[in-house]
Amino acid sequence: MIPMALTTFRVFLLLTSFPETGKHLTRLVKAALDWWSGKKIAVIGPTASGKDSFLARLQNQEIPRTHSNSTMGEIVKSFPVKLALSTRQVIDITCNGVINIGGETDYRDDPSGWLAVCRDADVVFYMMTVNDLAQKKFLKGRRIRQDLDWLLSAMPHLKPGALIHILINKIDLEIESHTDYRALGEELTQELAALDRTVRSVLHPYEASYTGATLISMKNKQIYTRAINLVFRAVYSAFHETVKRRKAG
Numbered sequence: 001m002i003p004m005a006l007t008t009f010r011v012f013l014l015l016t017s018f019p020e021t022g023k024h025l026t027r028l029v030k031a032a033l034d035w036w037s038g039k040k041i042a043v044i045g046p047t048a049s050g051k052d053s054f055l056a057r058l059q060n061q062e063i064p065r066t067h068s069n070s071t072m073g074e075i076v077k078s079f080p081v082k083l084a085l086s087t088r089q090v091i092d093i094t095c096n097g098v099i100n101i102g103g104e105t106d107y108r109d110d111p112s113g114w115l116a117v118c119r120d121a122d123v124v125f126y127m128m129t130v131n132d133l134a135q136k137k138f139l140k141g142r143r144i145r146q147d148l149d150w151l152l153s154a155m156p157h158l159k160p161g162a163l164i165h166i167l168i169n170k171i172d173l174e175i176e177s178h179t180d181y182r183a184l185g186e187e188l189t190q191e192l193a194a195l196d197r198t199v200r201s202v203l204h205p206y207e208a209s210y211t212g213a214t215l216i217s218m219k220n221k222q223i224y225t226r227a228i229n230l231v232f233r234a235v236y237s238a239f240h241e242t243v244k245r246r247k248a249g
Contacts, residue, residue, distance in 0.1 A: 009222040011175045015215065016230070018185045032236035036081075036093045042118045045127030046143060047103035050169035053218035054127060055100055057228070063218055083229055093232070108150055115154050123235055124164045126151070130174045130215065133191050138198045148202040155206040161242075165235050166199070166213035167227075168192075172220040188215070208245075211238035 006014075043051045053063040059079045081093045099117045107113040118124050128137070128144055137144040151164065178184045192213060200207040212234045216227035 006181070008172050008175050008220055009226075011181050012171060012215070012217075012220075012223045012226065014181055015171070015175075015185045015188060016226075018189045031240075032233065033093060035236055035239065036095075036232060038094060038096050039122040040096045040120060041098045041123045041125060042121035043098060043100040043125045043127060044108075044114050044117060044147075045103055045125075045167075046132070046147070049103060049127040049129055049132075050167075050218045051100050051103065051127050054125065054167065054169075055098060057218055057221075057224050058095070058098070081228075081232075083232060105146070108147065114150065115157060118154060118158055118162075120159055121162060122159065124151075124158070124162060126164060126166045128166065128168055129170045130168050130188075131170065133168055133188075133195060134174075136191075136194070138195050145198070145202070148199060152203055152206065155203070155209065161239075162209060163211050163235055163239060164203075164209050165211045165231060166195075167231070168213055168215050169218055171215040172217040172223060208238075208242055211235045 043054055045051055056063045058081055060082060078094060078096055079098070081095060083093065099121070101107055101113060101117045126147065132138070132144050136142070138148065139145055155162075174184065174188075175181070192215075195213055199210050199213070203210055214227055214231045214234065216231070217223040
């Protein structure tokens with residue numbers, strides 16, 4: 001048992017030290033920063049998973065107090081992303097644009113819905129919550145799994161080389177509802193491994209486009225900053241490994 005005096009952020013750091021949750025801790029080199037500069041991203045996922053808050057965080061804005069449904073898609077042409085690699089080093093990356101759309105299934109399946117949002121994106125961020133993970137909504141017939149099936153059907157229509165990363169939001173709420181953090185970490189490790197296996201299986205033969213899943217909090221700024229750093233590293237790392245495999249093949 002770990003003392004209750006630990007902050008939510010410090011518990012998050014503990015959780016990311018577990019084998020599955022910490023697997024994205026790779027060095028972010030200059031090549032990664034060059035690669036991310038000018039990239040176009042799309043943000044999709046169920047309603048209230050945190051898409052609007054993610055857009056706000058990326059632009060260094062305060063997160064919205066109330067949820068608003070982006071039925072027709074919200075487009076931001078260009079914005080800077082600040083990554084705090086350490087207390088002394090902050091790096092600016094510029095994304096060309098982002099498109100966000102509502103999370104209801106009718107938006108997903110409409111021709112002008114999710115596919116229109118994702119078609120030209122270099123990186124597609126799929127948002128879900130840690131509650132979705134705990135309730136295993138990635139299993140067959142449930143909402144997250146249905147979205148993964150949709151992603152498989154969309155892959156042939158996306159930009160060649162497009163990458164997909166899953167953001168698992170609201171980890172702060174999960175931490176605050178637990179006292180045995182080691183048990184929570186072990187539970188999350190198992191759940192993340194199960195999600196990872198499912199995603200790779202569902203996306204076959206496009207599983208190389210999947211760059212992993214990262215626990216994150218849009219509400220807790222410290223957790224967000226740490227997590228988005230891991231996300232940017234993970235996406236570039238997956239891209240780099242794919243390039244190496246293609247050259248080797």
